[in-house]
Amino acid sequence: MTENVEVTRNGRVLEVKLNRPKVNAIDVQTSRELGDAFALLRDDPKLWVGILTGGGDRIFSAGWDLKALNSGDMTLDNWWENDDYGIGGFAGLTENWNLNKPVIAALNGLAIGGGFELAIACDLIIAADNVEFGLPEMPLGIVPDAGALQRLPRLIPRNIATEMFLLGRRMTASEAAHYGLVNKIVPSDQLMDSARKWAEQLAKSAPLALQSVKEVEREIECIPLEKSFKKMRTENLPTYKKMLQSSDAAEGVAAFVEKREPNFKGE
Numbered sequence: 001m002t003e004n005v006e007v008t009r010n011g012r013v014l015e016v017k018l019n020r021p022k023v024n025a026i027d028v029q030t031s032r033e034l035g036d037a038f039a040l041l042r043d044d045p046k047l048w049v050g051i052l053t054g055g056g057d058r059i060f061s062a063g064w065d066l067k068a069l070n071s072g073d074m075t076l077d078n079w080w081e082n083d084d085y086g087i088g089g090f091a092g093l094t095e096n097w098n099l100n101k102p103v104i105a106a107l108n109g110l111a112i113g114g115g116f117e118l119a120i121a122c123d124l125i126i127a128a129d130n131v132e133f134g135l136p137e138m139p140l141g142i143v144p145d146a147g148a149l150q151r152l153p154r155l156i157p158r159n160i161a162t163e164m165f166l167l168g169r170r171m172t173a174s175e176a177a178h179y180g181l182v183n184k185i186v187p188s189d190q191l192m193d194s195a196r197k198w199a200e201q202l203a204k205s206a207p208l209a210l211q212s213v214k215e216v217e218r219e220i221e222c223i224p225l226e227k228s229f230k231k232m233r234t235e236n237l238p239t240y241k242k243m244l245q246s247s248d249a250a251e252g253v254a255a256f257v258e259k260r261e262p263n264f265k266g267e
Helices: 029-041 068-069 114-120 148-155 158-167 175-178 188-202 207-220 225-234 240-245 248-256
Strands: 005-010 013-018 049-054 057-061 103-107 111-112 125-130 130-133 182-188
Touching: 005 029, 013 029, 013 188, 049 057, 057 114, 103 114, 103 188, 103 225, 111 114, 114 130, 114 148, 125 175, 125 188, 148 158, 158 248, 175 182, 182 188, 207 225, 207 240, 207 248, 240 248
Parallel strands: 013 049, 049 103, 057 111, 103 125, 111 130, 125 182
Antiparallel strands: 005 013
């Protein structure tokens, strides 16, 4: 546990809670703390899945700490170079290209600006039924360049993403689920139980197979179908290649044939 981020181990699952009242805004220090938490998930072979949530019941995260930006504690010009946001870029996840373990976002409230960008950097999103998403940067004279401009048009229809960029309107959890941005909506009092249930299910799978999905998806995204096959067959995808040769792959097949539960070890 650090000043702004709570980290809890639950078997093979690492729970990360952003806890910086009142609105869970993210300054440089908080970004570093989140990066350290996700580095722990990445590097510890005993951890297979992550859950990310926010403290409180109203706001997951309001994103960038605008007070810190206004005071000069954070910079805007070339912010990704001038301030050390830690491992994985802003909020530890938006540019974390080496984290192949799945992360479930358990959204407890509003995901605004950089908080929205952090949420869509996760692999699966479960949202409480009171959640709304928004990108209010335009009236501030800035743009959401820590992930929303890059990711959102790939996740929902481009014209809807542009509407959110330019008009700053909020999107409800139901609308987000309609577009496939949110995987599941639950009552707020069921949020963490639902996230933990999914995490436990994932943690029963072979970890190299879980990690291969993320590695391959990342590497073949936005390339033509034929080239995606060629990339998988001929280029260096170390986790995927390791999975094909793993003891876990042999164990999974044997367990199926023998009608028993597999004993995966991550090797």
